Amino acid sequence: MIALFIGRFQPFHEGHLDAIKQIKADKIIIGIGSSQYKGTKDNPYSFVERKKIIETMLGKNNQYQIMAIPDIHNNLRWVQHVKKIVGNFDIVFTGNKLTEKLFKEKGYQVRKTKIKVKISGTAIRDEANRLFEYLQKTCYSYEDCLKIAPLTLEINQLKKKQNAIILAHSYQTPDIMYGVADYLGDSYSLSKIAKTSKAKKIIFCSVYFMGETAKILNPKKEVLVPTLAGCSLADSITPAQVRKLKKKYPGRPVVCYINTTAKVKAESDICCTSGNALKVINSLPQDEIIFLPDILMGKNLQKLTSKKIILWNGTCIVHEKFNAHSILQVKKQFPNAKILAHTECNPNIVDFADLAGSTNDLLNFVDKTESKDIMLITECGLSDRVRVEHPDKNIIGTCNLCPYMKKITLQDILIALKNPRKNQIVKLDKKIITKAKKSLDKMLLL
Numbered sequence: 001m002i003a004l005f006i007g008r009f010q011p012f013h014e015g016h017l018d019a020i021k022q023i024k025a026d027k028i029i030i031g032i033g034s035s036q037y038k039g040t041k042d043n044p045y046s047f048v049e050r051k052k053i054i055e056t057m058l059g060k061n062n063q064y065q066i067m068a069i070p071d072i073h074n075n076l077r078w079v080q081h082v083k084k085i086v087g088n089f090d091i092v093f094t095g096n097k098l099t100e101k102l103f104k105e106k107g108y109q110v111r112k113t114k115i116k117v118k119i120s121g122t123a124i125r126d127e128a129n130r131l132f133e134y135l136q137k138t139c140y141s142y143e144d145c146l147k148i149a150p151l152t153l154e155i156n157q158l159k160k161k162q163n164a165i166i167l168a169h170s171y172q173t174p175d176i177m178y179g180v181a182d183y184l185g186d187s188y189s190l191s192k193i194a195k196t197s198k199a200k201k202i203i204f205c206s207v208y209f210m211g212e213t214a215k216i217l218n219p220k221k222e223v224l225v226p227t228l229a230g231c232s233l234a235d236s237i238t239p240a241q242v243r244k245l246k247k248k249y250p251g252r253p254v255v256c257y258i259n260t261t262a263k264v265k266a267e268s269d270i271c272c273t274s275g276n277a278l279k280v281i282n283s284l285p286q287d288e289i290i291f292l293p294d295i296l297m298g299k300n301l302q303k304l305t306s307k308k309i310i311l312w313n314g315t316c317i318v319h320e321k322f323n324a325h326s327i328l329q330v331k332k333q334f335p336n337a338k339i340l341a342h343t344e345c346n347p348n349i350v351d352f353a354d355l356a357g358s359t360n361d362l363l364n365f366v367d368k369t370e371s372k373d374i375m376l377i378t379e380c381g382l383s384d385r386v387r388v389e390h391p392d393k394n395i396i397g398t399c400n401l402c403p404y405m406k407k408i409t410l411q412d413i414l415i416a417l418k419n420p421r422k423n424q425i426v427k428l429d430k431k432i433i434t435k436a437k438k439s440l441d442k443m444l445l446l
């Protein structure tokens with residue numbers, strides 16, 4: 001069956017595209033009226049450009065044929081005129097009353113299309129332009145921005161309506177960071193925002209333990225995570241293993257890195273982040289402490305404090321992969337490059353780095369340094385941030401992707417706002433919240 005889709009048609013109106021997708025036919029001819037393919041001020045795209053946009057947004061599909069139908073403003077000859085251009089078709093789909101009437105009068109079967117999604121073509125175009133301004137500095141094309149524009153628009157509209165904020169970790173993908181996020185940062189800075197925010201709902205685009213942290217700090221608020229994503233560090237230790245450690249080393253306080261589950265935080269004395277770990281450790285009166293779960297960060301800290309640190313054998317699968325030899329080889333080619341490493345990296349990298357610190361520390365360094373060449377020994381999301389926020393800098397070398405952080409998509413965020421799945425809602429036992437909050441509050445107080 002051949003269907004003709006025709007009407008007052010903004011070719012990349014999300015509602016029209018949605019209506020087209022609902023049509024069941026072997027072939028669908030999409031007719032574009034003349035006013036839309038002249039490239040006027042209101043409709044700046046030519047027919048060829050509009051055709052390309054529709055093809056991009058519908059995805060590659062031979063089922064669709066896009067045709068230009070010049071307007072003749074003659075109701076009596078209109079159907080005949082269309083038929084002459086389009087050829088044979090069996091059924092007409094339209095949302096336009098006059099088109100419906102004219103085709104019905106000529107004996108055609110006509111079905112109405114319902115516009116369920118109210119996002120106009122102009123809004124999509126403007127949003128794609130906004131996105132492209134940021135995302136072109138990463139790996140996104142204009143076509144990519146057009147494809148995601150309906151999603152970011154809908155998410156941003158829902159966010160306002162629901163008094164929600166989106167917190168995104170700097171390891172998220174650029175479409176999330178620059179398309180929908182209200183705040184970007186590392187686990188520490190975002191948890192501080194979560195604590196002071198007046199929003200009713202928090203969407204935390206990051207791994208699960210960060211959503212838990214936001215919930216601990218805001219037990220009355222609705223906290224959602226778009227995807228259930230673990231973390232090699234957080235998953236490396238259970239609360240029972242912490243209890244065992246405490247038994248083995250009585251009297252030693254447990255300092256837990258923020259990359260731990262709520263239950264592990266609840267078993268710990270004080271929490272810390274990569275930015276404040278040393279301050280936290282040195283603030284404790286005891287000479288020996290248990291630090292968990294990151295063994296590499298623990299070893300890095302051991303070099304900076306006189307206290308004895310008892311370690312746990314967890315690692316971040318992203319930062320442990322960096323190789324000191326390869327980094328130094330690249331440095332030979334770019335002798336002026338500044339090496340900035342996350343403290344989750346191996347000590348043999350941290351030792352020669354110009355700066356070792358948290359994600360925010362690295363970014364602050366880039367903000368201030370006059371060096372053009374920067375080597376970021378961390379997750380790729382941070383390189384994306386520097387590319388967007390400091391286009392004058394050269395990112396040298398490579399980065400590693402976090403498979404957990406990169407699990408989150410715009411579609412997941414939309415679902416979390418529209419109709420959250422059970423596993424998107426962060427729920428914690430009251431007792432765990434109370435106990436874990438103590439260890440977090442101690443850190444925040446410092």
Ligand code: SF4
Pocket residue numbers: 171207230231232233234259316317318319379402403404405
């Ligand atoms: S980068 Fe490392 S620490 Fe951060 S979420 Fe991924 S695995 Fe966990």
